[in-house]
Amino acid sequence: MTDxxxxxxxxxxxxxxxxxxxxxxxxxxxxxxxxxxxxRSDHYLAMGTDGLPGPTDAWTTLAGLARDTERIRLGTLVSPVTFRYPGVLAIQVAQVDQMSGGRVELGLGAGWFEREHAAYGIPYPKNRMDHLTEQLEIVTGLWSTPLGDSYSFDGDLYHVVDSPALPKPVQPRIPVIVGGSGPKRTPALAARFASEYNASFPELDDIPTLFGRVREACEAVGRDADELRYSAALVLCVGADEAEFRRRAAAIGREPDELREHGIAGTVDEAVEVIERVRAAGASRLYLQTLDLQDLDHLDLVAREVVPRLS
Known part of the structure; x- marks a missing residue:
């Protein structure tokens, strides 16, 4: 088993x-x-708030961060296929990979938030999983085409004709993340195209089942299931004590009991317990959904008090 x-x-x-x-x-x-x-997420419309001062574009943001950071990996969880044509997306991500010195990862999904499409004049097709399938094929195909060769694709939705398949990423293979809880198509796409499968805001008890479906899909296509990373994304709300936890819960408009049920929430002891539980379920990565971006002390607490206690 890959470690x-x-x-x-x-x-x-x-x-x-x-x-x-x-x-x-x-x-x-x-x-x-x-x-x-x-x-970062890739959305153009706020949910349950006014969203002031307004949205920022995901790949524009990551291009800036590519130059303004040095070590950390950078990516989306996840970019909807509805926002960008696959050829344009392949160019954008490869360029940001170059700008970052090879630190980019692409999370790609079907998209789900119909209202943000209406708000900005973006088409919202019903067959978004079909779009996702062809976009994964094209984006990874363009990146993997040998230098000097051309790439073509004749699908039901997209047609690529004699593309020079440029620019090439810095990384030999940009990691692609596929996520979701669909029982069949999502695991199959992860097995075919992904470096990582992500369970987004799952019930903790469901994580082994979600990971197991992807492992079965890998076996069905003859891929070593241990090649993939398995990850989860959960909301983060931790306090040094109960009072601090409740202050942070109030700041993000969430109920303490609900956070404890669905996230990495509560005291440091509770956070460590949940993280170890997710890890025991097979996750080798955990995405900490950080909702109050002004509260940098929150991240400092996790780094200082939670991380050293993880086995």
């Missing part, structure tokens, strides 16, 4: 209201405090 070291990644939701400078401060704290990566 992947356990990693904690910071995951942000900037559509809820953040400037580039807000995100830069979090990314630099992520790097300074020793976390593995800074990831």
């Amino acid at each position: 992947h070291p356990f990693q904690l990644r910071v995951f942000t939701e900037p559509q809820q209201g953040a400037t580039y400078d807000d995100l830069l401060a979090v990314a630099q704290a992520t790097e300074r405090l020793g976390f593995d990566a800074f990831f």
Whole structure:
């Protein structure tokens, strides 16, 4: 079995209201405090708030962070296929990979938030999983085409004709993340195209089942299931004591009991217990959904008090 070291990644939701400078401060704290990566969602409309000052574009943000950070991995969890044509996306991600010195990862998904599409004039097709399948084929195909060769693809939705398949990424293979809880198509796509499968905000008891489906899909196509990383994303809300935890819960508009049920929440002892439980379920990466981007002390607490206690 491949031994992947356990990693904690910071995951942000900037559509809820953040400037580039807000995100830069979090990314630099992520790097300074020793976390593995800074990831962000890819949304254009806030959920349950006014979202002021307004959305930032995911790949524009990551291009800036590619130059403003030095060590951490950078990526999306996840970019919807509805936002960008696959050829454009392949160019954007390869360019940011070059700008970062080879630190980029691409999370790609079907998209789900219909209202943000209507708000910005973006088509929202019903067959988004078909779009996801062809985009994964094209993006990875363009990147893997040998220098000097051309790439073509004739699908039901996209047609690529004699592309020079440039630019090439710095990394021999940009890691691709596929996530979701679908029982068949999602595991099959992860087995075919992904370097990592992500369970996004799962019930803790469901994690082994979700991972198991991907392992079975790998076996079905003759791929070593241990090649993949298995990860989960969970909301983070931790306090040095109960009062601090409750203050942080109030700041993000969440109920303490609900956070404890669904996230890495409560005191330091509770956070360590949940993380170890996710790890025991087979995850080698955990994305910490950090919702209050002004509270850098929150990340400092996790780095200082939680991380040293992980086995």
